[in-house]
Amino acid sequence: MRRGLLILGLGLAGAVIAYCCFYLAGTATPREWLRSQQPELAWLKHEFNVSDSELSRISQLHGAYLSLCKERCRQIENLNNKLTKAIGSAAQVTPEIEKLLDERGRMRTECQAEMLKHFFAVSQTMPPEQGKRYLAWAQEHTCLSERVMNHGSASDASHRE
Amino acid sequence: MKTADPSKNDEKLRKVLKEWRTDASLPPGFQEAVWRRIEQAERTQTTTAKPSVWAVVADWIETMLPRPAIAASCLVALLVIGAATGWAQARHETQRVGDQLSVSYIRSVDPYQPNS
Numbered sequence: 001m002r003r004g005l006l007i008l009g010l011g012l013a014g015a016v017i018a019y020c021c022f023y024l025a026g027t028a029t030p031r032e033w034l035r036s037q038q039p040e041l042a043w044l045k046h047e048f049n050v051s052d053s054e055l056s057r058i059s060q061l062h063g064a065y066l067s068l069c070k071e072r073c074r075q076i077e078n079l080n081n082k083l084t085k086a087i088g089s090a091a092q093v094t095p096e097i098e099k100l101l102d103e104r105g106r107m108r109t110e111c112q113a114e115m116l117k118h119f120f121a122v123s124q125t126m127p128p129e130q131g132k133r134y135l136a137w138a139q140e141h142t143c144l145s146e147r148v149m150n151h152g153s154a155s156d157a158s159h160r161e
Numbered sequence: 162m163k164t165a166d167p168s169k170n171d172e173k174l175r176k177v178l179k180e181w182r183t184d185a186s187l188p189p190g191f192q193e194a195v196w197r198r199i200e201q202a203e204r205t206q207t208t209t210a211k212p213s214v215w216a217v218v219a220d221w222i223e224t225m226l227p228r229p230a231i232a233a234s235c236l237v238a239l240l241v242i243g244a245a246t247g248w249a250q251a252r253h254e255t256q257r258v259g260d261q262l263s264v265s266y267i268r269s270v271d272p273y274q275p276n277s
Contacts, residue, residue: 003226003227004222004223004224004227007226007232007235007236008222010236011235011238012239014236014240014243015240015242015243016243018241019243019244019246019247020247021244022243022245022247022248023247023248023250023251023254025251026247026248026250026252026254027254029255030254033262039262040262040263040269041266043258043259043262043263043266047259062270065270066269066270111272115271118270138267141267141271142267142271142273142274143271143274
């Protein structure tokens with residue numbers, strides 16, 4: 001019995017060690033991403049086979065884009081507040097409300113255009129095939145793909161004449 | 162040294178047992194108690210005739226596992242199971258972190274993404 005238990009114990013210990021070795025080896029890459037200063041960009045590097053020099057350029061583009069993006073967000077937020085006030089103190093659509101809506105719309109369009117410009121710039125930094133893939137992926141996952149329009153759907157019964 | 166003849170000893174013992182008499186009476190319910198114990202012993206024997214799972218495993222560990230071929234197969238099987246489980250778990254974890262970081266990247270560049 002003792003010998004059998006010893007063999008079983010050795011087998012179980014071996015299984016645990018094998019589990020740990022394979023788990024650690026298999027998670028080396030994601031652990032490296034999470035350890036980096038910008039985990040998202042580390043993941044991007046891996047996902048789109050970006051070289052170190054390309055990643056450094058993408059990091060610069062990313063940083064520059066984010067600072068301008070934050071400024072635009074701040075401006076849209078200001079317009080939102082003004083619009084809320086204007087709507088709250090009016091009984092109908094006033095020229096001021098129309099102007100604010102127009103301005104906010106333009107800001108949003110500018111925001112999306114800048115985002116798209118950034119995606120093009122990043123994609124051009126990548127190897128051509130990966131750049132194409134990145135563009136398609138970014139377009140699919142961001143607000144640029146506004147596919148679902150409630151009023152555009154043929155099956156929308158509420159807007160049938 | 163010469164030992165006594167065993168057949169002579171047996172003869173003596175038989176004689177003594179034939180002459181032996183006792184006046185001590187049996188305690189009340191002695192016979193019933195004896196039969197009860199016999200029945201109990203038989204019942205226990207019947208129960209142990211069907212071995213439990215643990216008994217089977219223990220017996221296998223004791224008798225089969227020490228055989229070199231079975232021991233080697235068992236060790237290899239346990240190592241493969243451990244390695245495969247670790248690898249599968251690692252792939253799952255890599256996928257999870259990748260998904261999380263891709264969402265995080267998209268949120269960082271697209272302010273219109275929902276927060277949740």
